[in-house]
Each structure stands twice: as structure tokens, then as C-alpha cells.
Amino acid sequence: MDVAILSVSLNVYSTARIAEEFEKAGHFVEHIDHTKCSVQLGGDKPRIFFGTDNITDDFDAIVPRIGTTVTRHGAAIVKQFEINHVFSTAHSLGIVKARNKVSTLQLMSKKGIPVPKTVFSINPNNVTDQIELLGGTPVIIKLQEGTQGKGVILAESKKSAISVIDTLYAMNSNILLQEYIEEANGEDLRIVVVGNKIVASMKRTSERDDFRSNVHRGANVEEVQLTPREKFMAINATKHLGLGVAGVDLIRSKNGPLLIEVNASPGLKGIEAATGLNVAKCIVQYVERKVKRK
Template identity: 60%
Template sequence: MNIFILSVGEKIYSTNRIYQEAKKKGHSVRIINHTKCSIKLSGGKREIVYEGENIIDIPDVIIPRIGASVTRHGAAVVKEFEMNGIFSTARSLGIIRAQNKVRTLQIMNRKGIPIPDTLFSVDTDNIKEQIELLGGAPVVIKLQEGTQGVGVMLAESKKSAKSIIDTMYSMNNSILLQEFIKESNSEDFRAFVVGNKILSAMKRKGLDDDFRSNIHRGGSGSVAVLTEQEQKMAIKAANYLGLPIAGVDIIRSKRGPLLIEVNSTPGLQGIEAYTKVNIAEGIINYVVNKCLKKNLKTK
């Protein structure tokens, strides 16, 4: 089977792990730097040109690992493969939706997935009223397109919240406000969804002086056992966004589990280390089974 991993670098841990597992199972696998791909549209025909070669018909499956800084171009490349009938572990629309926190939360809220109370606005004249709509301070302030805990701030008073929000608005940053779930105790749970299964799950705990739980911000991880409700939430969320493979982040509150984010390019390093689950192998097994079923249907 021909597998393309769309990634900016072969030395990235997650990319390398998936590559090695694919090779181990005897597949033909290439790492394609999607930022170096050019899309040519002409006369109803399409080409994806990479290093002077039209690669649009080569892969049986693509595994996108699209970073936040190149989301739109990466999604456009994925879309061209999709329109050519190539199976992708992340739909192009899902990649774009997951990158925007507001769009993700809008979809989850419409589908009945519990989320923290959330507010987004561009009106700088009623910041105090915005804070009050969430029950007052403290409030969580997030960049709409931040990743790995970057651009996530906790305002512990109305005064500090107003100052941060005012500054963000003045810099033309798109932000959202969320209620602060104190009882989550700087913990969240990452469910790694592959197909319609939870392949692995870990609990992430933030530093004592940081309310964020991201591993990239110095937090720690451990094996987690998700409730049946949390498992169903994670699988549904990934399906609603069109992401067969996704990292779904959940916190626990007095109201029950709340979804806070869906990641279309979840990292493997932390969760493989803490849970000892070979996620890269699970991804390859999944794409192979999907392609086999697809081929059987077309025969």
C-alpha cells in the first residue's frame, strides 16, 4: 500500500513514528512536505506537483499532519487528494474547523456536546457586560487559533480581565471567553480517537502555578480511564468534525464532562510515553483496514 504522510519534517516525533510503523509493516511510505506542494488546476484536470512530480494519483491513503501556521494551504492540498478519491485520515473541512476554536465549539454546542459556557465578541464597549454574562471573574481568555496552551490566559479579577481583553481587541486578535472551571483542578483528559474507538487516553496535570494542563507547558501525564459518557463524547466530536483520527480534550466539572477542544493533528509523543500504547501502529492498522474495505466495495 502507498501511504503519504503530509508533514513539514521527517524528524518530528509523531511523523517519524507513523513512518516507522508503516515501513515495519511493509508498506511504501513517503513523507510529503505539504508546504512544498503546488496545486495546478487546468481544463477540469488537477495536479499536485511535488519536487517536479505530479503525485495526485500515487497514494492509496494520506495521513495529514498539518500544523497551525499552514492550515489553509495544507487543507487545500488535502482537498485535492480527497476530490481525487484518496482516503484521508482527516477531512480538509475538519482540519479547518478544528483549527478554529469558535467554529468547533459552535458545532459541538449545536450537536448537544457539553462545553464550558463560552462567549465571543468584537465589541470593546461592553467588556464588563461580557464578563458578567459568564458569571464574572475569574474567566479564561483564549486566542481562537492558539495551540498547545499558547494564547490561553486566566483573568482572576474583572479589572485584569478587562485589561487583557482590551489589549487583545486593540491588537486585532480574535479571542473567546470561557467560564473558569475551578473544580477541574488544572487537569484535563486527552482521548485519542482512531476510527470509532478510543485507542488511548491520558490525564494531563498542569504545574502548581499554572491552570493550563498542556504537556508542552510543563505539565505531566498519566494513564486515564474515561467514563462511558466521555468516550461517547470524544468519538461523536471527532465524527462531527470529519476527523477519523483526532485528539479530543475533556475536563470534568460539577455538571459532568465538558469538551474544550478537538485537535486534528494530535501529537503522539506524550500519550505514547505515558500510556505505553503503540498509537502509530494503531493508525496504520486503521488506514489499511479502511482501504481494504474501500477496495472490496468497488469490486
């Protein structure tokens, strides 16, 4: 196969690992910086350019690794590949939905997948009402499109919550508020789904001075056994978003597992280290099956 990995940089562990496994399997793989791609519409057939090179018909499959700051352009490039009948490990619309936490939670709620109590609004005058809807403080304040734990704040009092929310509203930031699940105790689950199959899962535990359990923030990781309910939630969340590869984040509460978010470009470093599993190879095998069937 000829495969393109859409990523701003190849000097990232996950991107490099996927490229390495494609090459080991005997495939041609090329790194394409999607921020340097453009689409030409009109005429007989839309064309995709990487710089000045026409790459419209160069690839059998693409693996999108789209960054937060260029989500919409990256998704538009993915969509054009889809229109041109090139297989993608993530649907363009799924990338956009997964990047926005509100869109993800709305869809999950509609599909019956449990999520934490969540409130979002753009009205700065009803902050107190929003907090009360969640049962009071402490509350979690999140940027709707933050990643790796960035833009996630724990407000332990109503006064601090109002101060933070007022500041974010003044900066025209899109935010949401969530109930604080105390019994989660700074732990969450990261589950990697590839082709409607769970290939790896780990528990992330935050450092003592940080409630966020992201690997990029120094969380401790270990392999974890999932319950049937957790497996069901992870597989179906990925399916509902139209993603072939995803990282699903859950927390364990006294009322059962709750979905926090879904990542369309999950990092592989932490989970490969925690489990000893070759997740990148699973992604390659998934693409092989799909392209062969197509």
C-alpha cells in the same frame, strides 16, 4: 500501500512514529511538506505537485499533520487529494473546523455535546458585559486558533481581563472567553480516537504555577479510566467533525464532563509514554482497513 504523511517536518516525534510504523508494516511511506505543494486546475484532471514532481496518482492514502500557521493551504491540499479519491485520515473541512475553537464549540453545542460557557465577540466596548455573561471573574481568555496552550490566559480580576482583552483586540486577534472551571484543578483528559474507536486516554495535570495542562508545557501525564459519558462525547465529537484520527480534550466539572477542543493532529509522545500503547500502529491499521475496503 503507498502513503504520504503531510507535515512540514519529519523531525517531530508523532510524524516520525507514524512513518516508522508504516514502514514496519511493509508499506512505502513518503514525507511530503504540504507547504511546498501546489495544485494545477484546468484541463482534463487537476494535478498536485510537490515542487516540480507530479504526485497526483502516487499515493493510496495520506495522513495530514497540518501546522497552525498553514492550516488553510494544508487543508486545500488535503481537499485536492480527496477530490482525486485518495483516502485521508482527516477530512479537509474537519481540519479547518477543528483548528478554530469557536467553530468546534458551535458544532458541539449544536450536536448536544456539553461545553463550558463561552462568549465571543469583536466589540471592544462590551468587555464588561461579556465577563458578566460568564458569571464574572476569573475567566479564561483564548486565541481562537492557538495550540499547545499558547494564547491561553487566566484573568483573575475584571481589571486584568479588560487589560488583556483590550490588548488582544488592538492586535486584531480573534479571541473567546470561557468560564473558569475551578474544580478541574488544572487537570484535563486527552482522548485519542482512531476510526470511531478510543485507542488511548490520559489525564494531564498542570504544574503548580501554571493552570494549563498541555504536555508541551510540562504537564504530568498518567493513564486514566473514562466514564461511558466521556467515551460517548469523544467518539461523537470526532465523528461530527469528520476526522478519522483526533485528540479530544475534556475537563471534569461538577456538572459532568465538558469538551474543550478537538485536535486534528494529536501529538503521540505524551500519550504513548503515559499508557504504553502503540497509538501510531493503531493509525496504520486504520488506514490499512480503509484503503483495503476502498
